[in-house]
Amino acid sequence: MKNNVNNHKKRHFYDGLLQTFTYLSSGISVLVLVALFVFIFSKGWSLINLDLLTNNYWSENYTVQPVETMSDTTFERPADLSEEAYFSEKWGIAFVDHVDAHKDKMILVEYVDENSPLYQMSDVSIKKDPKDFTMQVGMQISRLSYTDAQGKIVLGGSIAGEDAKQLAQSLDEDAVAVNSIFVQTTGGGIRGSIISTLYLLAVSMIIAIPIGIASAIYLNEYAKKSKFNMLLRSGIETLTGVPSIVFGLMGVSVLFPVTQLFGATTTSILLGGLTMSIILLPTIIRSTEEALLVVPQHLRDASLSVGANQSQTIFKIVLPCAVPGILTGVLLGIGRVIGESAALIYTMGTFINDSPTLLSQGTSLAVQIWSIMSGEQPNYELASAISIIILFFVLILNFAVKFISKKFSKAWY
Numbered sequence: 001m002k003n004n005v006n007n008h009k010k011r012h013f014y015d016g017l018l019q020t021f022t023y024l025s026s027g028i029s030v031l032v033l034v035a036l037f038v039f040i041f042s043k044g045w046s047l048i049n050l051d052l053l054t055n056n057y058w059s060e061n062y063t064v065q066p067v068e069t070m071s072d073t074t075f076e077r078p079a080d081l082s083e084e085a086y087f088s089e090k091w092g093i094a095f096v097d098h099v100d101a102h103k104d105k106m107i108l109v110e111y112v113d114e115n116s117p118l119y120q121m122s123d124v125s126i127k128k129d130p131k132d133f134t135m136q137v138g139m140q141i142s143r144l145s146y147t148d149a150q151g152k153i154v155l156g157g158s159i160a161g162e163d164a165k166q167l168a169q170s171l172d173e174d175a176v177a178v179n180s181i182f183v184q185t186t187g188g189g190i191r192g193s194i195i196s197t198l199y200l201l202a203v204s205m206i207i208a209i210p211i212g213i214a215s216a217i218y219l220n221e222y223a224k225k226s227k228f229n230m231l232l233r234s235g236i237e238t239l240t241g242v243p244s245i246v247f248g249l250m251g252v253s254v255l256f257p258v259t260q261l262f263g264a265t266t267t268s269i270l271l272g273g274l275t276m277s278i279i280l281l282p283t284i285i286r287s288t289e290e291a292l293l294v295v296p297q298h299l300r301d302a303s304l305s306v307g308a309n310q311s312q313t314i315f316k317i318v319l320p321c322a323v324p325g326i327l328t329g330v331l332l333g334i335g336r337v338i339g340e341s342a343a344l345i346y347t348m349g350t351f352i353n354d355s356p357t358l359l360s361q362g363t364s365l366a367v368q369i370w371s372i373m374s375g376e377q378p379n380y381e382l383a384s385a386i387s388i389i390i391l392f393f394v395l396i397l398n399f400a401v402k403f404i405s406k407k408f409s410k411a412w413y
Contacts, residue, residue, distance in 0.1 A: 043380050057193070063182055106158050119134065141157045148176060188382070191354065196348070207273070239282040255275060272348035279340070286329070291328075295321045303316075350363060
């Protein structure tokens with residue numbers, strides 16, 4: 001009797017100890033996750049806007065000169081102009097202060113009158129071939145050269161330490177003629193990396209999904225038990241644990257000649273997509289196999305008993321039932337592609353390309369985070385903003401997969 005009581009107490013003690021460890025580990029995991037989200041959102045949420053998604057990362061520079069260097073007109077301030085904008089009545093242009101994703105202060109054009117001498121100008125960046133230039137809202141005024149009443153040439157703009165208010169006052173009070181303006185487009189965006197990531201997803205999924213699903217169907221439905229098939233399964237499971245940087249080296253040395261057949265001359269998005277498709281194959285094969293195994297055997301037997309052959313049974317009965325599990329594997333693959341950086345550094349390069357193509361270099365969103373964080377002055381705010389975008393993208397995909405899975409589950413069960 002005493003032994004039973006002692007054994008009961010021991011079991012109760014061990015159960016309580018294990019329960020404590022479970023709660024402790026779960027609590028630590030939740031705290032780490034919450035801390036991660038708090039850090040990312042506190043740092044990067046303020047940068048999330050349409051400009052971040054649509055702007056190029058690199059700014060374009062122009063040196064422009066007014067066709068009419070003097071202004072004899074007095075312009076009226078537009079009624080709908082924001083209070084933060086500072087308007088020059090003499091030159092018909094308004095400026096606003098702005099801080100970009102890199103925390104650099106700049107002066108942006110908020111409004112320019114179509115009759116202003118600073119609206120239609122001449123781009124003299126290439127002196128031998130001047131071109132027409134139109135001042136647009138959102139452009140950055142880095143340097144503005146004007147002549148004052150004493151005939152002296154004065155420099156204004158952000159390069160001279162002025163803000164928007166000071167620049168507008170200088171134009172109204174001191175500028176007799178505007179000589180030249182150094183204009184820049186607003187950079188710091190991730191448009192190019194978003195396009196590169198979509199290209200990367202398209203190439204890798206177009207290759208990995210059909211090959212992975214076909215391989216899983218063969219291994220689970222057609223292949224007989226043999227040493228070769230066992231070795232094949234072991235090889236697939238081993239590939240799952242291979243570091244992605246090894247795949248990157250393989251891509252550069254083995255797959256690069258393949259991309260040369262398509263016209264690539266250096267590392268490219270196509271090379272990155274081919275490499276990622278190989279990385280994803282083990283994940284898609286294993287998840288598809290697991291999904292096929294879950295399908296009840298009696299469905300196969302019932303299909304075969306009414307005269308369907310094996311191929312008809314697989315593609316009309318088994319595969320539709322396994323779609324939710326297959327989609328889960330695809331989602332894992334998409335998340336892997338979006339978050340991968342090590343292999344892509346070798347195969348796609350680290351140059352942030354604002355106009356990427358399949359045969360050019362480019363950076364995915366994850367590689368852009370690595371790029372801006374590996375410099376002498378890491379930009380935690382921009383890196384956190386890109387991380388938020390990645391999280392939202394994966395979250396949307398997750399909801400989409402769950403929605404599709406429920407639709408298929410209702411249709412078949």
